[in-house]
Amino acid sequence: xxVLVLAQHDNRTLDxxxxxxxxxxxKLPGPIHVLVAGRDCGAVAEAAAALExxxxxxxxxxxxxxxxxxxxxxxxxxxxxADYDHLLxxxxxxxxxxxxxAAALLDVAQxxxxxxxxxxxxxxxxxxxxxxxxxVRSRDSRRVLTVRTTAFPAAASGTGRAEIATVAAIEPTGxxxxxxxxxxxxxxxxxxxxxxxxxxxxxxxxxxNFKLLEELADVLGAAVGASRAAVDAGxxxxxxxxxxxxxxxxxxxxxxxxxxxxxxxxxxxxxSKVIVAIxxxxxxxxxxxxxxxxxxxxxxxxxxxxAELRRARG
Amino acid sequence: MRVLVPVKRVVDYNVKIRVxxxxxxxxxxxxxxxxxxxxxxxxxxxxxxxxxxxxSEIVAVSMGEAKCQETLRTALAMGADRAILVETTVELxxxxxxxxxxxxxxxxxxxxVLMGKQAIDDDSNQTAQMLAGLLGWPQATFASRIEIxxxxxxxxxxxxxxxxxxxVRLPAVVSVDLRLNEPRYAxxxxxxxxxxxxxxxxxxxxxxxxxxxxxxxxRVEEPxxxxxxxxxxxxxxxxxxxxxxAGVV
Numbered sequence: 001x002x003v004l005v006l007a008q009h010d011n012r013t014l015d016x017x018x019x020x021x022x023x024x025x026x027k028l029p030g031p032i033h034v035l036v037a038g039r040d041c042g043a044v045a046e047a048a049a050a051l052e053x054x055x056x057x058x059x060x061x062x063x064x065x066x067x068x069x070x071x072x073x074x075x076x077x078x079x080x081x082a083d084y085d086h087l088l089x090x091x092x093x094x095x096x097x098x099x100x101x102a103a104a105l106l107d108v109a110q111x112x113x114x115x116x117x118x119x120x121x122x123x124x125x126x127x128x129x130x131x132x133x134x135x136v137r138s139r140d141s142r143r144v145l146t147v148r149t150t151a152f153p154a155a156a157s158g159t160g161r162a163e164i165a166t167v168a169a170i171e172p173t174g175x176x177x178x179x180x181x182x183x184x185x186x187x188x189x190x191x192x193x194x195x196x197x198x199x200x201x202x203x204x205x206x207x208x209n210f211k212l213l214e215e216l217a218d219v220l221g222a223a224v225g226a227s228r229a230a231v232d233a234g235x236x237x238x239x240x241x242x243x244x245x246x247x248x249x250x251x252x253x254x255x256x257x258x259x260x261x262x263x264x265x266x267x268x269x270x271x272s273k274v275i276v277a278i279x280x281x282x283x284x285x286x287x288x289x290x291x292x293x294x295x296x297x298x299x300x301x302x303x304x305x306x307a308e309l310r311r312a313r314g
Numbered sequence: 315m316r317v318l319v320p321v322k323r324v325v326d327y328n329v330k331i332r333v334x335x336x337x338x339x340x341x342x343x344x345x346x347x348x349x350x351x352x353x354x355x356x357x358x359x360x361x362x363x364x365x366x367x368x369x370s371e372i373v374a375v376s377m378g379e380a381k382c383q384e385t386l387r388t389a390l391a392m393g394a395d396r397a398i399l400v401e402t403t404v405e406l407x408x409x410x411x412x413x414x415x416x417x418x419x420x421x422x423x424x425x426x427v428l429m430g431k432q433a434i435d436d437d438s439n440q441t442a443q444m445l446a447g448l449l450g451w452p453q454a455t456f457a458s459r460i461e462i463x464x465x466x467x468x469x470x471x472x473x474x475x476x477x478x479x480x481x482v483r484l485p486a487v488v489s490v491d492l493r494l495n496e497p498r499y500a501x502x503x504x505x506x507x508x509x510x511x512x513x514x515x516x517x518x519x520x521x522x523x524x525x526x527x528x529x530x531x532x533r534v535e536e537p538x539x540x541x542x543x544x545x546x547x548x549x550x551x552x553x554x555x556x557x558x559x560a561g562v563v
Contacts, residue, residue, distance in 0.1 A: 070453055093474045100444045101446060102447070105448070109407055109408070112440060129434065131330065131333075133534070134533070137530045137532050138528065139527075139530065176481065178478075179468070179481055180478070181475065181476065181477070182476045182477045196562070232492065237477075238477070239472075239475060239476050263330060264327070264434075276556070289540045290543045293543060294545070294549070
């Protein structure tokens with residue numbers, strides 16, 4: 001029996017989240033197959049075939065898969081599931097949307113946001129906003145998992161030579177129609193894969209003030225994130241949100257600016273290697289997880305830090 | 315159109331939970347319990363649909379022990395019209411909840427199920443998608459805007475890349491995200507009125523669903539703790555430490 005990984009992509013490039021998912025699949029018994037469903041997605045299929053550890057790529061071309069709709073992708077997964085013991089996708093909004101639907105159709109309990117694979121049926125995952133770590137064993141004979149990408153390395157790219165098989169599409173359900181996507185174009189690295197993340201909270205006071213963080217981020221080559229409070233206040237768009245219900249990040253350096261450190265935020269960043277906190281309230285909970293803290297006015301400290309780093313880098 | 319709103323009773327989001335010493339689970343004894351915050355947003359959205367004349371009746375559903383009636387009373391006080399409790403002492407996991415909800419949907423025939431995208435206790439983010447799959451209905455998850463017209467819902471979804479917009483035919487299941495609305499507080503008169511609103515109690519047996527868990531929680535442990543760090547006095551000191559000690563810049 002084999003492992004099937006549902007690839008996340010935009011028909012042109014394979015999303016990095018899939019590389020981490022393939023690495024997680026390597027912890028399970030059996031060859032790894034990657035399902036690439038899209039429209040004109042040949043380049044993606046080839047990228048998947050070149051991943052270390054991938055034995056076979058299933059390429060499915062159909063206009064219905066041009067944009068990822070859960071109804072059609074779940075139905076496709078179900079049609080292929082008989083050959084697989086494990087079905088995996090990254091725990092991104094893409095994977096979270098599709099996989100539970102497929103699991104229910106297969107009458108399987110999904111294990112969400114897996115951070116460790118202990119065996120074919122036993123997994124670790126966080127509950128209660130990261131405040132408890134559960135070891136879960138599935139009683140089902142087939143397992144559907146979503147994988148926390150920061151918990152697994154990325155599979156090496158360019159070394160594999162997997163066979164690409166063309167698989168026929170199944171009849172589209174026609175239940176949902178994709179209308180559009182507003183994607184903010186950003187010069188900076190992507191939040192979940194950045195080596196350094198600079199995040200702002202309510203303390204920034206306005207969206208305008210995020211400029212301070214962007215300048216700091218540019219010196220560091222960092223991505224910019226935010227707490228829920230900053231997103232709710234409309235300072236920055238939703239895709240900045242780090243936390244329990246937003247994005248999970250684990251960069252080498254996380255700089256939390258004007259973020260108090262609610263447990264829901266900590267859930268999204270506390271696996272970062274080094275955490276720096278800048279906050280005027282010395283009692284702020286963020287300091288309990290920070291390796292280095294500075295108490296003071298962020299509007300003074302952040303520009304100073306930007307200037308000092310610029311100087312240090314020559 | 316009838317709108318069904320499933321609501322879950324969870325440990326309040328402000329409570330810092332403790333793991334039991336024997337690692338058998340999380341100690342919730344005496345903890346303040348509340349409606350799952352995402353379900354409050356779903357309830358609020360249903361009420362707004364009713365206020366706009368789009369929805370005609372709001373039915374709140376909860377599942378679990380008898381105390382879930384408190385959560386249902388909260389939904390009724392906010393503005394739901396009636397409530398259903400599926401009472402059981404069995405530990406309910408998302409697949410079982412989805413099957414029970416499917417049975418309720420078949421009885422109640424709603425045009426829309428509005429529910430939270432995830433519960434803040436098990437953080438599974440599964441039930442809405444599972445319910446939609448079992449019903450063969452379309453799903454619109456992580457909604458930050460919902461417009462209903464001509465037998466379809468146009469939904470803006472919060473996705474990792476930004477905002478995605480889809481249209482789903484009704485009936486459908488929509489799961490809601492944080493930015494959809496700000497839930498109202500129930501007024502005292504409405505809390506009093508809610509006590510008189512109908513609340514039916516069913517069981518998994520009467521619904522013909524086996525709610526047995528499929529996942530065994532073998533162990534629940536404290537996550538690895540971060541060591542307490544240091545406060546530094548200046549930006550120069552911080553940069554020096556990031557370079558020499560931490561080696562990250």
